[in-house]
Amino acid sequence: MREVAERAGVSIATVSFVLNGTKPVSPATRARIEAAMAELGYRRNVVARALARRRTNILAMVYPALDHRIGSAAAEFFTSAADAARTLDYHLVLWPVGSDGADLRELVGQGLADGVVLTEVQLHDPRLAILQETSTPFTLIGRTAEPGGLSYVDIDFDATVDLALQHLHDQGHRDIALISGDPRFEDYGPYVRTEAAYLRLAKDPLVVPSANTPASGKAAASRLPDHITAVLVLNEYAALGAASTRTVLPLLMTPETAALSTTPLTYLRTPAAELGRLATQALIQQLQGAPTPTPHLLPATLQERP
Amino acid sequence: MREVAERAGVSIATVSFVLNGTKPVSPATRARIEAAMAELGYRRNVVARALARRRTNILAMVYPALDHRIGSAAAEFFTSAADAARTLDYHLVLWPVGSDGADLRELVGQGLADGVVLTEVQLHDPRLAILQETSTPFTLIGRTAEPGGLSYVDIDFDATVDLALQHLHDQGHRDIALISGDPRFEDYGPYVRTEAAYLRLAKDPLVVPSANTPASGKAAASRLPDHITAVLVLNEYAALGAASTRTVLPLLMTPETAALSTTPLTYLRTPAAELGRLATQALIQQLQGAPTPTPHLLPATLQERP
DNA sequence: TCCCAGGACTGAAACGGTTCAGTGACATCG
DNA sequence: CGATGTCACTGAACCGTTTCAGTCCTGGGA
Numbered sequence: 001m002r003e004v005a006e007r008a009g010v011s012i013a014t015v016s017f018v019l020n021g022t023k024p025v026s027p028a029t030r031a032r033i034e035a036a037m038a039e040l041g042y043r044r045n046v047v048a049r050a051l052a053r054r055r056t057n058i059l060a061m062v063y064p065a066l067d068h069r070i071g072s073a074a075a076e077f078f079t080s081a082a083d084a085a086r087t088l089d090y091h092l093v094l095w096p097v098g099s100d101g102a103d104l105r106e107l108v109g110q111g112l113a114d115g116v117v118l119t120e121v122q123l124h125d126p127r128l129a130i131l132q133e134t135s136t137p138f139t140l141i142g143r144t145a146e147p148g149g150l151s152y153v154d155i156d157f158d159a160t161v162d163l164a165l166q167h168l169h170d171q172g173h174r175d176i177a178l179i180s181g182d183p184r185f186e187d188y189g190p191y192v193r194t195e196a197a198y199l200r201l202a203k204d205p206l207v208v209p210s211a212n213t214p215a216s217g218k219a220a221a222s223r224l225p226d227h228i229t230a231v232l233v234l235n236e237y238a239a240l241g242a243a244s245t246r247t248v249l250p251l252l253m254t255p256e257t258a259a260l261s262t263t264p265l266t267y268l269r270t271p272a273a274e275l276g277r278l279a280t281q282a283l284i285q286q287l288q289g290a291p292t293p294t295p296h297l298l299p300a301t302l303q304e305r306p
Numbered sequence: 307m308r309e310v311a312e313r314a315g316v317s318i319a320t321v322s323f324v325l326n327g328t329k330p331v332s333p334a335t336r337a338r339i340e341a342a343m344a345e346l347g348y349r350r351n352v353v354a355r356a357l358a359r360r361r362t363n364i365l366a367m368v369y370p371a372l373d374h375r376i377g378s379a380a381a382e383f384f385t386s387a388a389d390a391a392r393t394l395d396y397h398l399v400l401w402p403v404g405s406d407g408a409d410l411r412e413l414v415g416q417g418l419a420d421g422v423v424l425t426e427v428q429l430h431d432p433r434l435a436i437l438q439e440t441s442t443p444f445t446l447i448g449r450t451a452e453p454g455g456l457s458y459v460d461i462d463f464d465a466t467v468d469l470a471l472q473h474l475h476d477q478g479h480r481d482i483a484l485i486s487g488d489p490r491f492e493d494y495g496p497y498v499r500t501e502a503a504y505l506r507l508a509k510d511p512l513v514v515p516s517a518n519t520p521a522s523g524k525a526a527a528s529r530l531p532d533h534i535t536a537v538l539v540l541n542e543y544a545a546l547g548a549a550s551t552r553t554v555l556p557l558l559m560t561p562e563t564a565a566l567s568t569t570p571l572t573y574l575r576t577p578a579a580e581l582g583r584l585a586t587q588a589l590i591q592q593l594q595g596a597p598t599p600t601p602h603l604l605p606a607t608l609q610e611r612p
Numbered sequence: 613t614c615c616c617a618g619g620a621c622t623g624a625a626a627c628g629g630t631t632c633a634g635t636g637a638c639a640t641c642g
Numbered sequence: 643c644g645a646t647g648t649c650a651c652t653g654a655a656c657c658g659t660t661t662c663a664g665t666c667c668t669g670g671g672a
Contacts, residue, residue, distance in 0.1 A: 001658065011622045016660060023661095026620065046416040047362065048658035050353045051627050060399075065388065069562060070381040079371050082402040086409075093366075094400035096388040103392075110352040111628095213565050237566060244568070256375060259519050260543060260566065262550070307628065317652045322630060329631095332650060354628035357657050417658090 007036040058091050060113035065096035072254040073272045080276035088284050101127045109134035115283045122187045139283040152295050153278045159299035161197040164232050164249050173230040177206040179220045180234050214241030221245045268300035313342040364397050366419035371402035378560040379578045386582035394590050407433045415440035421589045428493045445589040458601050459584045465605035467503040470538050470555050479536040483512040485526045486540050520547030527551045574606035
């Protein structure tokens with residue numbers, strides 16, 4: 001940068017001004033500086049910039065990648081969030097951490113990321129405490145049991161289940177079961193909230209668990225009593241298996257997974273891209289000093305069989 | 307850091323020494339400094355540290371996430387690479403870029419990442435030129451048409467196809483076809499190299515293309531002449547569909563995808579975790595001044611049906 | 613003609629660490 | 643007893659920007 005300044009016959013401060021558009025610079029000098037930068041192949045050092053400004057313009061999406069593999073919904077969160085960040089002049093990277101929070105503590109408060117998008121949120125998530133005690137700005141994709149005051153975006157499970165039941169009812173189904181998730185994940189919001197919504201809304205509720213594999217879904221479906229004519233399925237891979245035996249309606253599926261079905265499928269599409277985008281925008285607003293952003297709850301949307 | 311130094315009655319240099327173990331410090335002062343750090347809740351600022359040392363200890367895995375979604379193999383690369391990086395005291399993050407290279411150029415040479423792991427490498431990959439002209443250390447997962455002198459890890463397609471044909475031959479199959487990838491991806495190494503290996507090794511070769519979906523794989527399989535008794539399938543999702551009609555042997559599958567099959571599957575497992583690990587290690591060796599690391603070629607390994 | 617406002621640019625102090633040439637104090641050696 | 647090392651620690655330069663209080667110059671108003 002000093003070289004650029006010398007070559008253009010100005011001070012480094014002026015170079016900085018044209019780089020950032022911070023202060024007005026006459027067209028003539030601006031041109032000289034830009035020429036000098038081009039000739040020297042100058043690239044500003046983002047680390048030094050980050051140090052001086054006390055922000056890096058980097059956002060970390062933390063994902064417990066060291067534990068679960070990245071699923072199709074997570075991939076969609078990531079892609080759309082990264083995209084949204086880019087249009088707002090931030091970088092969003094996927095930061096792998098274990099789920100225990102040790103790595104998270106290391107990442108945070110060291111000034112590397114300006115803020116954090118937290119995914120795979122548990123109802124009682126120990127990672128929140130870390131973020132709060134280090135006063136790191138953050139937004140959740142998902143939410144805890146008591147998310148009051150937090151910045152989050154999440155699926156509107158009530159509306160989603162309602163939509164699903166309504167749709168099946170319109171098709172003439174009256175006895176509708178739910179194939180839910182593995183009951184061991186009792187602290188996982190989507191499972192708990194979907195079940196709760198279903199139990200509240202369904203006429204004659206029947207819930208059976210299933211792991212997130214086609215085989216498990218198929219087995220669960222075959223255990224259903226005969227009067228059940230249709231079934232909501234929470235896990236997308238379980239839905240794939242169950243679909244071979246019953247009328248199923250997957251509640252949270254991505255188009256990628258739907259494409260894996262051999263028969264065309266009507267399903268509820270996870271609003272993953274929208275959530276990723278909203279989360280990023282909420283986080284950035286927060287960074288720019290907006291007050292507590294209003295949380296967003298989005299329902300999955302009906303995707304009719306082609 | 308200055309506060310820590312004052313509280314411990316030493317200079318900031320000494321604090322730095324205990325932080326990094328750079329120089330010997332007497333046990334007594336070390337204890338005082340550590341106490342002071344604990345009391346103040348001090349965390350070193352990684353940005354300042356990176357500026358002073360001219361390296362960030364961050365590695366970027368660049369993935370064209372803005373174009374394709376992240377597949378199961380990519381997820382596995384990422385996870386294992388991040389893990390390997392961690393044990394060597396580096397952080398590896400997933401950096402989303404478009405495939406055109408504009409974002410890559412921005413990322414690189416700005417001093418944010420010490421090195422790059424490049425994925426989804428094309429046979430003629432324009433991104434290589436960018437990395438080379440900015441003299442960024444990098445390692446490929448995959449390889450270009452002429453990878454001489456480059457640091458890379460990749461699948462040994464010859465050995466993989468050989469292993470596959472051998473296995474099917476042992477089972478009594480003599481007429482073995484290949485369901486390959488979408489011919490539009492003519493610059494994609496795995497497709498090209500697998501086909502080449504198959505054409506060279508198979509007795510009476512027959513190649514049919516397929517997109518990476520079960521439906522497409524099934525259609526491709528149904529188009530095969532009757533004397534074909536077994537088929538190698540390149541794309542894992544295509545393999546899922548083809549498996550319902552023929553004896554198939556998927557060439558590059560991940561366990562996650564295999565779990566989606568309703569019937570148990572014998573398949574060749576992509577050595578994704580190993581490749582991710584090796585790539586990271588090669589990159590870090592390079593950063594630490596080792597000469598050109600020797601490339602690694604790994605075959606997929608046979609995973610017998612349970 | 614003089615004064616003053618405003619625009620364009622400069623100098624130097626941060627930002628928070630790392631690193632290296634020194635500085636004492638103390639032990640060792642001839 | 644003086645010279646020489648060794649060990650623990652310090653001071654200050656440096657990493658490459660941003661930022662802010664000034665300085666200088668120009669033009670317009672009185």
